[in-house]
Amino acid sequence: MQFVFPTPRGAYDAAIECLKTRLADEFPGRSSVPRRRFVMTERLADKVLSEQKSTTIRYDRDSVEYPAGPVLPLFAAAERAPQDEYRCLAGLRVLSVRYSTFEGLTEADARSDGFSSLDELLATLQQFYGRILPEDMVCIYEFALEPTATNPKPLARNIALDAASV
Template sequence: MNPQSLYFHPDYLDAVRAGRKTTTVRFRDPVEAGPVRLVFELDEEVSVPGVITQVTEKTVARLSEADARADGFRDLAELHDRLRYHYPGIGPADTITVVHFRPVQ
C-alpha cells in the first residue's frame, strides 16, 4: 500500500527538513496517522518520507501559541494569518485538523 500524500507550500520545505515545523493545520483535508509522503511543489516535486504520529481536531479559536510554534510560526497571530492565506474565509468556529508528523530517513 502506498503512503498517503500531504502537500505543502514550498516555503515550508526547509523548516520541515530542519525539524522546526512538526505540525500542519488542515481544513477539510482528511488525513490519518501512519506513513506519509510530505510533498513540496517547487520547480519539480520534492518528496520527503515521513510518518503522521497524531491527528487532533479543534476549532480555529482553540489553537494555541504552542500550536503556532510547532507549526513553525513565531506566534498565534502569524498562524492565523497563514490560515486565512491558505483557506480564505476560514473562521474561528471552523473545525481544523492539527496533523503531527516527522520526517523519517
Template sequence: MVQIRRFILIDNVYKSKILKGKKTSTIRFGNYEAKPGSEVYLAITPSDSVIAKIKITDIKKKRVKELTLEDARKDGFKELNELINALNKIYGTLHGDDEVTIIEFDVIEKFEEAIPLKWLKALNYRKPEEIAKLYVENDLKESADVDLIIKRIYSKGLKSAVRKYGPKKVKDSLLKAYHKLYDEGKI
C-alpha cells in the same frame, strides 16, 4: 473528509523549516483523516517534488478559536496570529467555529534528490533508487538503453541520470524497469 494515504502536499515556503525540524505539523481546513504511525511522502508545491518521508504521529480536530501558541509553534510560527494569518491567506477568511485538522509528523527520511511526485505514483510509490537497486542486484535486462540508465541511477543517483539522459528517458526507463521487476516477481 480527505484521507491521507500516500502523500501530503505542503507549500515550498515551509520546506526548510520541515527539513530542519522547526515545523512538525500542518494545519488543514476541514476534516482530514490519517492513521498515526502511517508513513507518507511529503511533496512540496508548486513543483510537486517529494523531498522526504514522514511518519504521522498524531491527528487532532479543533475549532480555529481553540488553536494555541503551541499549535502555532509546532506549525513553524512564532505567534498564534501568524498562524491564523497564514491559514486565512491559504483558505480565505476562517471563523472561530471553523474546524481544522492538525496533522503532527516526524521526518523519518530526507531525500538528497527530490523525486517528481508523478514518477513516484507511476512506480507505485517506490523510490527510483529502490527500483534501480532491485533491477541491478537481480541482474535484469530490458534493453541496452534501459540497462544503461538504470545503472546510472544505481551508481550516481537520479539527478545525475536526469542530467545525462533527460527526464523523459529516465522516467520511461524507470517504468520499464519497474514492469520488468514486477513481471519477474521481484516486487
C-alpha cells in the same frame, strides 16, 4: 479530540478504523476523508527538513480527515507552480492527529507548525484556505521525518499529483 497512533506498525490498520469510528461519532454531520500526502510551500517544507516544524494544520469546510497510511509523502510547491512541478522531499510518519476549532488554536500550535506567532499562523491559514470561521474545525497532524535506509535526507524528485488531498 486527539488520536495517537500505535508504535507497532502492524496495528495501524486497526487504529485507522478506530479513528474513523470516533470521527463519525464526534462529527456526525461531516464526511471523513483520507489524506494521502502533504503539500507545503518550499519555505515550510524546508522547516520540516530542518526539524523546525513538527505539525501541519489542514482545513476542509465540509469534512474531517485522517491519514491514509502511517507514512505520507511530503511535497514542496513553489509559489504558483503547476502540480507536475511539485517535488517529493521525504516521508512523514504520522504520530498523532488532533481536531480543534480554528479559534482553539494556540501559540504552542503556531510554534510547532513553524510560525513565530499565533497571529502569523492564523493569517497564513486564512490566506491559503480563504475565510475560516472561529467555530470551523481544523486537523492538526503531528509527524516525524521518516528516515530512509540509504539516505537520511531523501533526494527531491518531480512527480505529478492529482488534485485530491492536496
